[in-house]
Amino acid sequence: MLNLKGLNKVFNRNTVDEKIALAEINLSLQPGDFVTIIGSNGAGKSTLMNIVSGVYEPDLGTVEIDGKVVNDLSEHKRAPMIGRVFQDPMAGTAPTMTIEENLAMAFARDKRRSLMRGVSKKRKEMFREYVTSLHLGLENRLTAKVGLLSGGERQALSLLMATFTKPKVLLLDEHTAALDPARAQVITDLTREIVERDKLTTLMVTHNMQQALDLGNRLIMMDKGRIILDVPPEKKQGLTVEQLLEEFARIKGEKLDNDRVMLA
Amino acid sequence: MLSAMTGAVEAGIIFALMALGVYLTFRILDLPDLTVDGSFTSGGALAAVMIANGYSPLLSTVAAILLGCVVGSVTGLLHTKGKINALLAGILSMIALYSINLRIMGRANVPLLGDDTLITQITDFGSFLGDASLLVIILIVVIAIKLIIDWFLDTEIGLALRATGDNEKMIRSFAANTDNTKILGLALSNGLVALSGALWAQYQGFADVNMGIGMIVIGLASVIIGEAIFGHKTVRRATLAVVGGAIIYRVIVALALRVGLDPSDMKLITALIVILALVMPKMISGLKEKRERAVRRKRALTASGTAGGGQHVES
Numbered sequence: 001m002l003n004l005k006g007l008n009k010v011f012n013r014n015t016v017d018e019k020i021a022l023a024e025i026n027l028s029l030q031p032g033d034f035v036t037i038i039g040s041n042g043a044g045k046s047t048l049m050n051i052v053s054g055v056y057e058p059d060l061g062t063v064e065i066d067g068k069v070v071n072d073l074s075e076h077k078r079a080p081m082i083g084r085v086f087q088d089p090m091a092g093t094a095p096t097m098t099i100e101e102n103l104a105m106a107f108a109r110d111k112r113r114s115l116m117r118g119v120s121k122k123r124k125e126m127f128r129e130y131v132t133s134l135h136l137g138l139e140n141r142l143t144a145k146v147g148l149l150s151g152g153e154r155q156a157l158s159l160l161m162a163t164f165t166k167p168k169v170l171l172l173d174e175h176t177a178a179l180d181p182a183r184a185q186v187i188t189d190l191t192r193e194i195v196e197r198d199k200l201t202t203l204m205v206t207h208n209m210q211q212a213l214d215l216g217n218r219l220i221m222m223d224k225g226r227i228i229l230d231v232p233p234e235k236k237q238g239l240t241v242e243q244l245l246e247e248f249a250r251i252k253g254e255k256l257d258n259d260r261v262m263l264a
Numbered sequence: 265m266l267s268a269m270t271g272a273v274e275a276g277i278i279f280a281l282m283a284l285g286v287y288l289t290f291r292i293l294d295l296p297d298l299t300v301d302g303s304f305t306s307g308g309a310l311a312a313v314m315i316a317n318g319y320s321p322l323l324s325t326v327a328a329i330l331l332g333c334v335v336g337s338v339t340g341l342l343h344t345k346g347k348i349n350a351l352l353a354g355i356l357s358m359i360a361l362y363s364i365n366l367r368i369m370g371r372a373n374v375p376l377l378g379d380d381t382l383i384t385q386i387t388d389f390g391s392f393l394g395d396a397s398l399l400v401i402i403l404i405v406v407i408a409i410k411l412i413i414d415w416f417l418d419t420e421i422g423l424a425l426r427a428t429g430d431n432e433k434m435i436r437s438f439a440a441n442t443d444n445t446k447i448l449g450l451a452l453s454n455g456l457v458a459l460s461g462a463l464w465a466q467y468q469g470f471a472d473v474n475m476g477i478g479m480i481v482i483g484l485a486s487v488i489i490g491e492a493i494f495g496h497k498t499v500r501r502a503t504l505a506v507v508g509g510a511i512i513y514r515v516i517v518a519l520a521l522r523v524g525l526d527p528s529d530m531k532l533i534t535a536l537i538v539i540l541a542l543v544m545p546k547m548i549s550g551l552k553e554k555r556e557r558a559v560r561r562k563r564a565l566t567a568s569g570t571a572g573g574g575q576h577v578e579s
Contacts, residue, residue, distance in 0.1 A: 079439035094430040
């Protein structure tokens with residue numbers, strides 16, 4: 001469903017600030033795969049998301065969605081195929097517009113926008129039903145402005161909006177990182193529920209190792225623009241945070257040893 | 265006095281169209297667009313020249329609207345495709361339009377003495393209404409246009425336009441081309457402004473190359489005054505407020521002239537009105553909060569006094 005081949009991205013090339021964000025990333029997701037990505041700051045996780053969604057163009061390599069190379073498609077042309085939830089709860093919704101208007105915009109994602117009423121009577125019923133699945137009581141506040149919602153509610157709505165039209169690929173960019181633990185758990189559960197129900201092919205970045213282990217069927221660890229660990233579905237079950245940390249230390253250690261050999 | 269006020273309200277209704285255009289860019293798209301000073305004149309200039317050359321007033325006015333849309337699109341293209349800062353793009357269009365408007369008119373002033381205009385036609389058509397005929401009919405037209413704008417902003421395209429000014433990143437991730445929504449918004453806005461200019465030229469009986477100077481500030485004044493007085497909770501409410509604000513602005517100007525101020529002072533008065541309208545609401549709410557806090561503190565003090573402990577008690 002999502003196929004990344006030989007992705008490379010360097011920022012500020014040929015300056016002192018040169019930064020290799022991605023180096024030869026190869027990743028292939030089958031339909032329904034839910035991959036969690038962990039890695040320290042600057043590992044290239046967000047760059048990867050931005051390249052998939054079309055915010056950046058890769059220096060080298062191709063992005064293939066549903067068998068189609070999308071490198072030449074700009075962000076908004078790719079958007080019908082890609083759902084995205086950002087870290088900032090403010091980023092995924094329009095604050096001065098109502099809940100139903102926001103949902104109407106999400107609903108129009110994979111259609112040609114027309115001069116039809118965005119929130120018709122018929123659609124309103126559909127929106128109400130859909131929002132009810134959040135169990136947050138938002139169905140009674142459809143005409144409230146989204147800016148009045150709490151961060152957790154806004155993020156739940158963002159998730160709902162991102163998955164409304166069942167995109168080919170769902171990108172979750174640390175989407176629970178800005179929430180308190182209880183809210184984060186609500187959003188995590190909701191994510192699992194929606195992804196399983198709609199069988200969405202999903203790529204999720206997180207700093208929370210436990211969350212990375214709880215969710216999804218495959219885990220990837222990134223460091224300095226490379227994939228340094230790829231845990232397949234059969235091994236991911238039963239894996240603990242301690243084992244993951246050990247593995248990380250081992251890989252890093254090996255690399256350090258290699259560097260020492262080089263310098264010696 | 266009454267006829268002077270009727271005139272002020274009529275002028276306000278005509279200016280309301282310009283203010284609605286400013287509202288579209290300034291509030292909905294969150295793009296302050298200075299093209300307005302130029303496109304207002306363009307509308308008036310083209311309509312006046314066409315009418316003076318014998319074209320029907322209606323056709324001339326429609327042509328003025330289209331010219332405004334084209335001018336707005338150019339500003340939009342400069343801003344989106346040319347990546348020029350929105351303010352600068354507007355200023356560039358405005359300055360270029362000064363020359364273009366002179367070209368359209370061929371001289372600095374085109375009089376419409378004795379020509380049939382939309383305004384004279386409306387007055388004749390509504391003669392059964394007496395002196396208020398013009399006022400009533402153009403008010404109906406402007407309200408109709410307001411309703412069309414309300415309807416448009418509720419359509420799928422309209423929602424995308426509003427989201428562009430609200431959260432551009434978000435609406436792009438929902439597959440809207442924000443370059444296009446911005447260009448569309450600027451085109452519609454300047455179409456309205458040019459319509460306002462065309463009607464204004466026909467109302468005052470001439471087009472002048474300087475008739476658009478300061479229009480953007482008058483538009484802003486109308487938007488801000490209207491929102492402060494009538495509120496802006498929903499789009500419907502806000503557009504109605506803008507129409508009301510434009511009329512109130514003209515009435516204030518008429519009153520200022522009546523007390524003996526010179527017409528050349530009007531730009532200063534306008535600037536002062538805008539400054540007041542911007543500063544007052546914040547000052548008032550600040551004062552209110554201060555007073556409420558004082559009351560609360562007093563209450564907390566008396567509460568602790570009766571408790572006898574003299575300790576600080578949270579109320």
